[in-house]
Amino acid sequence: MFGVSVVELWPFLFDVLAACMVTIKTGLLPVCFHVGASSSLSTSLTCEQQLSTSTSPDRMVSLHPLLDNGITPGSDSFPGGTLKCLCPSSPVEITLTTNVAHNHACGCSKCWKPAGALFSIVGVVPRDELSVTANGDKLTIVDESAVIQRYACKECGTHLYGRIEKEHPFYGLDFVHAELSEEEGWQEPQFAAFVSSVIEQGFDPAKIGEVRARFRELGLETYDSLSPPLMDAIAAWTGRKNGKLPAAA
Numbered sequence: 626m627f628g629v630s631v632v633e634l635w636p637f638l639f640d641v642l643a644a645c646m647v648t649i650k651t652g653l654l655p656v657c658f659h660v661g662a663s664s665s666l667s668t669s670l671t672c673e674q675q676l677s678t679s680t681s682p683d684r685m686v687s688l689h690p691l692l693d694n695g696i697t698p699g700s701d702s703f704p705g706g707t708l709k710c711l712c713p714s715s716p717v718e719i720t721l722t723t724n725v726a727h728n729h730a731c732g733c734s735k736c737w738k739p740a741g742a743l744f745s746i747v748g749v750v751p752r753d754e755l756s757v758t759a760n761g762d763k764l765t766i767v768d769e770s771a772v773i774q775r776y777a778c779k780e781c782g783t784h785l786y787g788r789i790e791k792e793h794p795f796y797g798l799d800f801v802h803a804e805l806s807e808e809e810g811w812q813e814p815q816f817a818a819f820v821s822s823v824i825e826q827g828f829d830p831a832k833i834g835e836v837r838a839r840f841r842e843l844g845l846e847t848y849d850s851l852s853p854p855l856m857d858a859i860a861a862w863t864g865r866k867n868g869k870l871p872a873a874a
């Protein structure tokens with residue numbers, strides 16, 4: 626009726642909201658926050674670096690090394706492999722006995738990002754398909770109060786896996802970063818989640834349109850929450866829990 630549907634406006638509204646939150650917290654935009662992993666152990670990208678990467682002539686916005694040069698498709702028959710932290714010696718190693726699923730770019734402040742990346746790339750595996758196979762004594766939980774208990778290497782700060790111990794729609798799934806593996810065949814990123822969240826972490830809101838356009842160029846839809854199938858799964862779980870939907874068989 627108005628030419629632009631609410632659905633089309635939704636991402637924009639989130640961007641405005643995120644920018645407002647930064648403005649409220651700091652009084653002024655732009656602000657030089659550090660962009661990158663929330664872990665104090667990880668390397669962050671300063672605003673200066675962010676601007677220089679985002680103004681390079683051939684690439685307006687740098688998202689993540691696995692995205693910037695185009696996406697490499699994974700293999701349906703890939704059986705899993707080992708992921709290692711970034712320590713040059715005695716790395717923590719986890720072994721996955723299956724490929725990741727729902728692999729995606731995430732703009733939230735909690736997921737681990739490699740140095741210089743604006744987004745994390747994170748996927749899930751069933752928790753019984755994951756085991757710590759070397760140097761597990763170097764693991765520590767980043768934030769014990771968070772729903773997802775993210776296990777990071779104490780020395781290099783890399784997150785090896787995130788696990789949910791509470792009653793939750795995603796209980797039973799572990800969150801992992803397949804880029805920590807040298808093997809090829811991991812499921813390629815499927816979509817971009819929590820895109821507007823990068824603004825809260827200091828990304829210039831005027832450039833968020835470039836970020837969304839870059840994802841679309843790569844064939845990835847952008848969302849300011851999770852993807853519709855995951856949001857529907859959460860809603861169905863909640864509906865069953867509160868008795869509005871029949872209990873799962």
Ligand SMILES: [Zn+2]
Nearest residue numbers: 710712778781
């Ligand atoms: Zn390490």
Ligand SMILES: [Zn+2]
Nearest residue numbers: 731732733736
């Ligand atoms: Zn995230």
